[in-house]
Amino acid sequence: EAQVTQNPRYLITVTGKKLTVTCSQNMNHEYMSWYRQDPGLGLRQIYYSMNVEVTDKGDVPEGYKVSRKEKRNFPLILESPSPNQTSLYFCASSLTGGTGYNSPLHFGNGTRLTVT
Amino acid sequence: GDSVTQMEGPVTLSEEAFLTINCTYTATGYPSLFWYVQYPGEGLQLLLKATKADDKGSNKGFEATYRKETTSFHLEKGSVQVSDSAVYFCALSWDYKLSFGAGTTVTVRA
Numbered sequence: 655e656a657q658v659t660q661n662p663r664y665l666i667t668v669t670g671k672k673l674t675v676t677c678s679q680n681m682n683h684e685y686m687s688w689y690r691q692d693p694g695l696g697l698r699q700i701y702y703s704m705n706v707e708v709t710d711k712g713d714v715p716e717g718y719k720v721s722r723k724e725k726r727n728f729p730l731i732l733e734s735p736s737p738n739q740t741s742l743y744f745c746a747s748s749l750t751g752g753t754g755y756n757s758p759l760h761f762g763n764g765t766r767l768t769v770t
Numbered sequence: 771g772d773s774v775t776q777m778e779g780p781v782t783l784s785e786e787a788f789l790t791i792n793c794t795y796t797a798t799g800y801p802s803l804f805w806y807v808q809y810p811g812e813g814l815q816l817l818l819k820a821t822k823a824d825d826k827g828s829n830k831g832f833e834a835t836y837r838k839e840t841t842s843f844h845l846e847k848g849s850v851q852v853s854d855s856a857v858y859f860c861a862l863s864w865d866y867k868l869s870f871g872a873g874t875t876v877t878v879r880a
Binding site (some may be wrong): 658661668687689696697698699702712713744746756758759761762763 | 804806811812814815816819841850858867868869870871873
């Protein structure tokens, strides 16, 4: 089954303790992206990757890191989490991004992160 | 920068009522436009899309038309069901970036 898999689904951590949220897709998609969803703000893009070893900042990249060493994986790293990073996080992938982007995004089921 | 604005919710309707969710966009180029739907506890799913002016996207009884003159992409459904209860997001895509609206929560009562 074609899918985007995120882990974990729920995570509670403390300020400053490094964490990684994993994301994997099995559709051979080139484009992958991370979003955070907050009430009243919709989804905001954190980082995206157009292909292996190619990443770029989205609208809210501060406090996050990503890497794309393999096509299928795109982990999100919080080196020193803070309470304002408490949110619902979604990973998504598509066949290809680009100008006049047509390829729809496939989303994971989300990771609810709480930083205390 | 490019952005979308959609009507605030929540919206509560009775079954078989007509649904409209307004969405307007601001863009410097010629973006593609999308509606995504999020059911409780799940990620977003593509509902419909339009890639150029005057295109009409449709799926599951929902429709939206890309109106360049009014920079709008309003979502409509003629007769909603309880199963249409969800959060709906309008989105715009241009040059590898995808911008979402804030989402509109729709509740349909039997």
